[in-house]
Each structure stands twice: as C-alpha cells, then as structure tokens.
Amino acid sequence: MDTFAALAHGMAVAVQPMNLLYALIGVFLGTAVGVLPGIGPALTVALLLPVTYKLDPGGSLIMFAGIYYGGMYGGSTTAILINTPGESASMATALEGNKMAKAGRGGPALATSAIGSFVAGTIATIGLAFLAPWLVDFAVRFGPEDYFALMCVAFVTVSATFGDSPIRGLTSLFIGLTLGLVGIDKLTGQARLAFGVPELLDGVEVTTLAVGLFAVGEALYVASRRHHSEEKLEPVRGSLWMTKEDWKRSWKPWLRGTMFGFPIGALPAGGAEIPTFLSYSTEKRLTKHPEEFGKGAIEGVAGPEAANNASAAGTLVPLLTLGLPTSATAAMMLAGFQQYGLNPGPLLFAERPDLVWGLIASLFIANCMLLVLNLPLVGLWVRLLAIPQPWLYAGILVFATMGTIAAKPSVVELSMLAGFGVLGFLMRRFDFPIAPVVVGLILGPIAESQLRRALAISLGDPMTLVQSPISAMLLGIALVALLAPFVLKGMGRFKANED
Amino acid sequence: MTSGDPAQPPRRVDRAGIVIAALLAALAAVLVFDARGLQSTAMYGMGPEAMPVVIAIGLALLAIGNFVDALRGNLPARESADPVPVILILIGLALLIAIIGFGGGFILATSALFVTTSAAFGRRAVLADSVIALVMSTLIYLSFDRLLTLSLPAGPLERLL
Numbered sequence: 001m002d003t004f005a006a007l008a009h010g011m012a013v014a015v016q017p018m019n020l021l022y023a024l025i026g027v028f029l030g031t032a033v034g035v036l037p038g039i040g041p042a043l044t045v046a047l048l049l050p051v052t053y054k055l056d057p058g059g060s061l062i063m064f065a066g067i068y069y070g071g072m073y074g075g076s077t078t079a080i081l082i083n084t085p086g087e088s089a090s091m092a093t094a095l096e097g098n099k100m101a102k103a104g105r106g107g108p109a110l111a112t113s114a115i116g117s118f119v120a121g122t123i124a125t126i127g128l129a130f131l132a133p134w135l136v137d138f139a140v141r142f143g144p145e146d147y148f149a150l151m152c153v154a155f156v157t158v159s160a161t162f163g164d165s166p167i168r169g170l171t172s173l174f175i176g177l178t179l180g181l182v183g184i185d186k187l188t189g190q191a192r193l194a195f196g197v198p199e200l201l202d203g204v205e206v207t208t209l210a211v212g213l214f215a216v217g218e219a220l221y222v223a224s225r226r227h228h229s230e231e232k233l234e235p236v237r238g239s240l241w242m243t244k245e246d247w248k249r250s251w252k253p254w255l256r257g258t259m260f261g262f263p264i265g266a267l268p269a270g271g272a273e274i275p276t277f278l279s280y281s282t283e284k285r286l287t288k289h290p291e292e293f294g295k296g297a298i299e300g301v302a303g304p305e306a307a308n309n310a311s312a313a314g315t316l317v318p319l320l321t322l323g324l325p326t327s328a329t330a331a332m333m334l335a336g337f338q339q340y341g342l343n344p345g346p347l348l349f350a351e352r353p354d355l356v357w358g359l360i361a362s363l364f365i366a367n368c369m370l371l372v373l374n375l376p377l378v379g380l381w382v383r384l385l386a387i388p389q390p391w392l393y394a395g396i397l398v399f400a401t402m403g404t405i406a407a408k409p410s411v412v413e414l415s416m417l418a419g420f421g422v423l424g425f426l427m428r429r430f431d432f433p434i435a436p437v438v439v440g441l442i443l444g445p446i447a448e449s450q451l452r453r454a455l456a457i458s459l460g461d462p463m464t465l466v467q468s469p470i471s472a473m474l475l476g477i478a479l480v481a482l483l484a485p486f487v488l489k490g491m492g493r494f495k496a497n498e499d
Numbered sequence: 500m501t502s503g504d505p506a507q508p509p510r511r512v513d514r515a516g517i518v519i520a521a522l523l524a525a526l527a528a529v530l531v532f533d534a535r536g537l538q539s540t541a542m543y544g545m546g547p548e549a550m551p552v553v554i555a556i557g558l559a560l561l562a563i564g565n566f567v568d569a570l571r572g573n574l575p576a577r578e579s580a581d582p583v584p585v586i587l588i589l590i591g592l593a594l595l596i597a598i599i600g601f602g603g604g605f606i607l608a609t610s611a612l613f614v615t616t617s618a619a620f621g622r623r624a625v626l627a628d629s630v631i632a633l634v635m636s637t638l639i640y641l642s643f644d645r646l647l648t649l650s651l652p653a654g655p656l657e658r659l660l
Contacts, residue, residue, distance in 0.1 A: 050649065053649065054649070164575075165568075165573075167561060167564040167565060167568060168565075170557070170561055170564075171523065171561045171564075171565060174523075174554060174557050174558050174561055175526075177554050177557075178526060178530065178554055178558070181530070181550065181551055181554065185537075185547040187547065188537075188538075188546065188547050190537050190538065190547050192533060192534075192537065192547060192551060193529075193530070193533050193551075195533075216592070219588060219616065220585050220588055220589075223581075223584035223585055223587075223588055223616075223619045223620060224580040224581055224582070224584060224585050225578055225579075225580055225581070226581065226584060226620060226621065227581050388622075389620050389621075390616070390617040390618075390619075390620035390621060390622040390628075391617060391622075391631070393616055393617075393619075393620055394612070394613040394614075394616035394617040394620070394628075394632070395613070395635075397588070397591070397592075397612055397613070397616050398609045398612055398613050398632075398635070398636065398639070401592075401595060401609065401612060402605075402609065402639065402643075402651070405599065405605060405608075405609075405651055405652065406643065406649045406650070406651055409599060409651070409652045411596055411599065411600040414592075414595065414596045414599060415596055417592075418589070418592040418593075418596065421592070422589070425585065429577060429580060430515065430516075430519065430574065430575075430577070431574070431575040448550045451545065451550075452544055452545050454544075455544030455545055456544045458544075459544075460544045
C-alpha cells in the first residue's frame with residue numbers, strides 16, 4: 001500500500017469520535033503526569049498502562065500516542081519552571097529554559113518549546129510515515145540471525161557507546177538481561193532462576209520493573225537528598241506569547257533540532273540525550289546573541305526541545321518496524337503492545353494496518369491537541385507543580401503501587417516492586433544508567449530466542465551469524481560501537497560542552 | 500547530577516564500588532549455579548543453559564571492570580544521603596505488602612504508604628495526612644473498582660462500601 005493511502009486510512013481510524021476522545025484523554029493524562037517533577041515520559045507511560053487494561057487495543061494504542069507526546073510536553077514544562085528535568089533528554093531544555101523563567105520570560109520559553117515540539121513532532125511523524133514502509137520492506141527479509149545481530153547493536157548503543165561510562169552502562173544492561181532470564185524457558189519449558197517460587201515462573205513484568213526503578217527509586221532518591229536543596233518553582237510572569245523577535249530566533253533552531261533528533265532517534269542508537277546536546281551546542285555556536293547563552297537564550301530552548309520531540313518520533317521507527325525499543329519510553333510502549341499480544345514488526349504492518357496507521361495518524365492528532373490545549377492550560381499545569389512535595393511523592397507512590405496491585409495483587413509481586421525500587425535508588429546514587437535495565441529485560445528474551453532459532457536452522461553452526469551479510473555487518477557495527485568508547489576515551493561526552 | 504564537583508577529595512579506593520563488584524560476581528555465580536540444574540534438550544544449537552552462562556561471563560567481566568574502577572576511585576562523586584527518609588518509605592512499602600498479604604485491603608494498605616512517605620518528606624501532621632490518605636484511597640478504590648472495573652483487593656473497609 002502506498003504511504004498516502006495508508007496514512008489516509010489511518011486518519012479515518014483516528015478521527016472516529018471514540019478514538020479522538022481516547023487521544024484527548026491520553027494527551028491530558030500524559031501532560032498531567034509528565035508535568036510532575038521527576039517523572040519522565042517512560043514512567044508516565046508505565047504508570048498509565050493499567051488505565052488502559054480494559055480498552056480495546058486500537059483505542060489504547062491511540063491513548064498511548066497521546067500519553068507519549070503529552071508526557072514529553074509535561075516534562076519540558078517542569079524543566080523550564082523548576083529546573084528538574086524528568087529525564088536526561090530535557091536537561092538541555094532546563095539549562096536555558098529555567099534561566100529564562102527566572103528572568104521573567106517563562107511564557108515565551110514555554111511557548112517556544114510547545115511550538116517547537118509541535119513543528120518537530122509533525123515533521124518527524126511525517127518522516128516516520130515515509131520511512132516505516134520502506135524499512136518494513138527491508139525487514140521482511142531479515143532472518144533470525146539478522147534480528148539477533150540487530151539487537152546486539154541496540155544493546156551496545158543503548159548501554160555502552162553514548163553513556164558516561166561504558167562499564168556502568170553495560171552493568172545495567174546485564175542486570176536487565178539477567179532479569180530477562182527469570183521464568184519458564186519458552187523452548188524447553190524449564191524454569192530458570194525461579195528458585196521454586198511459582199510467581200516467578202511467568203518472568204519479571206516489565207511494568208513492575210519500570211515502575212519500581214523509575215517511580216519508587218526516584219522517590220527514595222529524592223527523599224535521601226531532600227536536605228540538600230529545595231526546588232523552587234518559578235512563577236510564569238508576563239506575556240505567554242512570543243514576540244516577533246522570539247519567532248525570528250526560534251524557527252531555525254526548531255528545524256535544526258528536528259534534523260538532529262529524527263535521524264539519531266530512528267537509528268537503533270537509543271536516547272534523545274545526544275541530539276538534544278548536539279542541538280544545544282550547535283545553537284550556542286550559531287547564535288547571534290552568544291552573550292545570552294547561560295542567561296536564558298531562547299535558541300537554547302527551541303533547538304533542544306525540537307530535537308527531543310523529533311527523536312521521540314524517531315524512536316518509533318525501529319519500534320514499529322522492527323520491534324526494537326531503543327529507549328526506556330519505547331520499551332514501555334512495547335510493553336503496551338505486548339499487553340494485547342501484539343508484536344510490533346513487519347508482520348504487524350501486514351496484519352493490522354489499521355492499528356499501526358491509526359497509531360501513526362493519532363500521533364499527528366495528539367500533536368495538534370497538545371499545541372491547542374497546552375498553552376492556554378499552562379496555568380493548570382503550574383498549579384500541579386505547586387503540590388507540596390510530601391503529598392506529591394506520597395501520591396506518586398500510591399499510584400505506582402496501585403498499578404501492580406491492580407495487575408497482580410500478590411506479596412511476591414509487590415516485594416519485587418519494592419526490591420526494584422531499592423535497586424533504582426542504588427543505581428541513581430552510584431550513577432548507573434537505568435534505561436539499559438529495562439531494554440535488557442524486554443529485548444534479552446527476544447534476542448535469545450532469535451539466536452536459538454538461527455542456530456537450530458543452521459544445525460548448530462555458529463558461522464550462520466557471519467554468513468548472512470546483514471548479520472555480519474550489524475555484528476561488526478556492534479563490535480565497533482562496543483570498542484569505540486574504550487578506544488576513544490571521552491567520545492560521546494557532550495556534557496563537557498555544557499558550560 | 501553528582502559529578503563535576505571541583506572540591507572532591509583525591510582519588511582513593513571506593514568501598515561501595517568494591518561491594519558492587521562483589522555483588523555482580525555473586526550474581527554471576529548464582530546464574531551458573533542455576534544453569535547447572537537445567538537439561539540441554541536441544542539436538543542442535545543452544546539449550547536453555549547456554550544463555551545464562553554467557554550472561555554470567557559478562558557479569559563476571561563487569562565485576563572485574565567495576566572492581567578496577569573502584570580501586571582507582573573512578574566512581575562519580577556522591578553527595579551525602581540521609582538514610583532516615585529512605586528507611587521510612589521502605590517501612591511504608593513493607594506495611595503495604597503486609598496489609599495486602601493479610602487481607603487488609605487496598606484502602607488501608609495505600610493509606611499506610613501515603614502517610615509514611617509524606618512523613619519521610621518532612622510532614623509531621625500524621626493525623627491530617629491519615630485523613631487525606633483514607634479519603635483519597637477510598638476515592639481511587641471506588642473509581643477503579645466501579646468505573647474501570649479493575650479489581651483491587653478488598654478488606655474490611657472495602658466491604659463496608
């Protein structure tokens with residue numbers, strides 16, 4: 001099917017009144033939860049998964065699209081107004097955005113981030129719509145060994161290549177892979193790492209892990225360092241609207257940010273952190289107002305914010321076409337699909353085009369809703385930010401445990417949630433990245449079954465992994481990506497450019 | 500978040516890093532021990548025991564890597580942490596699990612968690628918070644149980660509703 005026809009078909013699905021309502025609820029809930037300090041888009045999706053348990057797959061995926069984009073939007077609002085980025089991808093936004101808010105220019109900062117997100121999200125979603133069918137055509141030719149090799153690339157890039165320390169990144173990944181082993185082995189029916197506990201036979205739930213690591217871990221971490229500093233909420237003073245000058249200074253960074261964000265997000269490289277910092281340093285170099293950088297330059301909000309959103313749409317390319325999540329948020333989206341027994345990949349495009357294209361079309365719709373809704377509603381979001389911290393975190397924990405209680409009200413499952421919370425706390429304290437754990441848990445079992453399938457087909461000959469040209473090339477890339485940070489120490493340390 | 504502190508002390512052995520390395524090594528040992536109990540039934544290719552061993556080797560290598568980092572004091576600088584609030588929240592989670600486990604129901608369980616967490620973040624008005632928590636969790640229970648028809652565990656309070 002031609003992309004335009006498919007997209008038109010998707011639009012027809014997405015504009016059904018019920019689906020529009022789902023998108024609206026998703027956008028609203030996503031923004032409301034995402035705006036809470038310390039809650040990034042991944043946790044927003046994880047916390048809201050139980051809300052969609054009872055919906056049909058189509059409606060719930062459309063709601064996810066709204067939650068995904070809404071969570072991103074809410075995160076940047078928090079980054080600008082109280083300088084607590086919910087995830088590393090909003091860090092660049094917080095750098096200049098919070099300075100702008102302190103200087104009484106919070107309104108234009110929010111506006112440029114909202115409009116920039118809209119511009120970037122729309123362009124990137126168009127990119128997704130055109131790139132996806134092409135990649136699907138390519139991916140149907142993938143054998144199991146090629147998939148395995150592709151996942152190796154994702155494992156390495158997500159954990160080792162772009163982080164601060166490849167050793168700590170890989171450690172996180174291997175913790176995730178270990179958790180992925182728990183439960184019954186699908187090919188032989190033998191239990192691994194279950195230690196005779198019946199609840200463990202089903203394996204570790206992705207949502208339990210994500211909510212434990214992100215929500216409980218974050219609450220413990222913030223509580224442990226509460227004595228250090230109080231976050232200060234900057235009131236939005238003055239006009240919400242951007243002046244002519246603001247527009248003139250914003251539109252080029254939006255487009256440049258999109259150009260960074262979408263391709264890097266679409267590669268199985270993982271994370272929006274790199275494009276946002278690339279965009280930030282580019283804008284800093286190109287600006288005509290270098291004296292404003294570090295004191296609240298609008299370019300420094302417009303560019304990274306666009307890059308962040310574009311890369312969020314970009315990560316949907318490998319997720320939808322290959323079933324490959326390259327960020328924690330994408331991993332949560334994959335968990336959402338799996339909740340309905342759906343596996344994203346080339347087959348899903350062939351079998352359920354209504355679902356996939358309905359989802360892509362509703363990304364456009366969610367984006368438009370966010371633009372129309374959020375600027376007028378910014379006062380409401382600001383009030384959410386003003387919830388006193390004790391109640392805020394108490395509420396977050398109640399909501400976080402509620403998801404697990406609703407899904408599986410067992411002592412074992414809740415203990416796992418608490419245990420993952422402690423793990424998340426320790427990982428934050430010792431600066432281990434968290435996303436690789438989630439990606440390892442969700443991709444590890446898939447990678448293993450692809451590898452075992454490939455080896456069964458080749459009658460146990462491991463050379464099959466290098467005889468397929470695609471697989472050989474991908475494994476080569478994975479090897480280079482694994483060794484590069486050790487060889488070139490300091491590569492990927494865009495954070496050094498911060499000052 | 501914690502890195503980049505110019506006033507950090509000169510590099511020395513990081514004890515916490517040594518503990519982390521030891522834990523990783525222990526995890527690798529558990530994996531190998533567990534894999535030994537599995538039977539390889541695959542005629543060709545890999546059985547279920549192969550992947551745990553591969554991951555265990557990876558964990559063992561990472562344990563060494565973390566150990567070296569800790570010896571060199573290469574870990575990022577940490578700010579001091581206050582253990583009291585962490586313990587309070589963990590007590591709250593333990594209470595929640597116990598109340599659910601003994602059939603105390605959703606409302607009591609989440610209220611206990613709410614009050615302890617709130618106290619961990621510095622609130623001292625336990626009574627007022629308890630009332631807020633009970634009202635809030637009752638509302639959540641009603642909306643989820645009745646509107647979304649998600650079943651949440653019921654205890655004595657829920658049966659009164």
